[in-house]
Amino acid sequence: MSVIVTDTGFSPDDWPEQVVLFEEMDDHGLNGLTAVDLSGDMAPEGLDALAGRASHIRILIPGFADGRGFTLAKQLRRMGFSGRLRAAGPLIADQYAMARRSGFDEIEIPSALAERQPESDWLARADWQAVHYQRRLQA
Numbered sequence: 096m097s098v099i100v101t102d103t104g105f106s107p108d109d110w111p112e113q114v115v116l117f118e119e120m121d122d123h124g125l126n127g128l129t130a131v132d133l134s135g136d137m138a139p140e141g142l143d144a145l146a147g148r149a150s151h152i153r154i155l156i157p158g159f160a161d162g163r164g165f166t167l168a169k170q171l172r173r174m175g176f177s178g179r180l181r182a183a184g185p186l187i188a189d190q191y192a193m194a195r196r197s198g199f200d201e202i203e204i205p206s207a208l209a210e211r212q213p214e215s216d217w218l219a220r221a222d223w224q225a226v227h228y229q230r231r232l233q234a
Contacts, residue, residue, distance in 0.1 A: 096206045097183070097203045097204065097205060097206060098203070098204050098205075098206055098208075098209040099181075099201055099202070099203055100191065100201060100202040100203075100204060100217045101200070101201045102195075102221045103221070104214045104217060104218050104221070105209065105214045105217070106201070108203070110130065110151065110153070110181070110203075111129050111130040111151055113129070113130065114130040114131065114132050114151075114153070115130065115131050115132070116131070116132050117131055117132065117133045117134070117137065117145065118134075120145075129149065129150050129151055130149065130150070130151040130152075130153070131145060131149045131151070131152050131153070132152075132153050132154075132155055132183075133145075133152060133153070133154045133155065133167060134154075134155055135154050135155055135156040135157060135161060135163050135164030135167065135184070136157065136161070136163050137167070139166075139167060139170050142167070142170060142171060142174060143174050145171075145176075146171055146174040146175050146176040147175070147176075149176075149178060150178040150179065151178055151179045151181070152171065152176065152178065152179070152180050152181070153180075153181040153182075153183050153203070154167050154168060154180070154181070154182055154183065154199075155183050155184060156182055156183065156184030156185075156186060157184060158184065158185060159184070159185050159186050159187050159190060164182055164184070165182075165193060165194065165197040165199075166197075168180055168182070168194075168197040168198040168199050169197045169198050171198060172197075172198035179200050179201070180198055180199050180200050181199065181200065181201050181202065181203055182194050182199045182201075182202045182203070183202070183203040183204075184203075184204070185204065185205060185208055186202055186204060187208075187212060188212045188216040188217045188219070188220055189220070191217055191220040191221070192220050
């Protein structure tokens with residue numbers, strides 16, 4: 096079971112049930128496509144076609160030390176993807192602000208991780224727009 100983390104804390108999971116792996120999209124066709132899972136280590140080529148077709152994209156991040164999923168999220172947003180973007184994997188609360196700044200709307204974490212890092216740990220980082228050192232340097 097997973098726990099969904101948003102700016103308001105732990106939230107119920109309302110992700111579409113029918114999810115297609117990016118590698119299997121051609122087998123399922125692209126008509127009516129809503130939710131797609133991407134591997135966090137995939138190359139960004141081919142994402143431009145996806146950005147306009149899916150309404151929900153989940154990037155599967157294999158470990159908290161792997162930042163490639165954050166790069167994919169940023170690239171999808173730059174390509175014009177405006178749907179829901181979810182990071183899924185063993186991320187830690189300290190990464191929440193960076194995940195939001197990269198373009199993710201929410202994070203899906205394993206329930207065991209949510210027990211070790213309760214909702215209060217995540218809420219302490221929910222004001223991710225307030226402390227942004229790059230923005231202060233640009234001023």
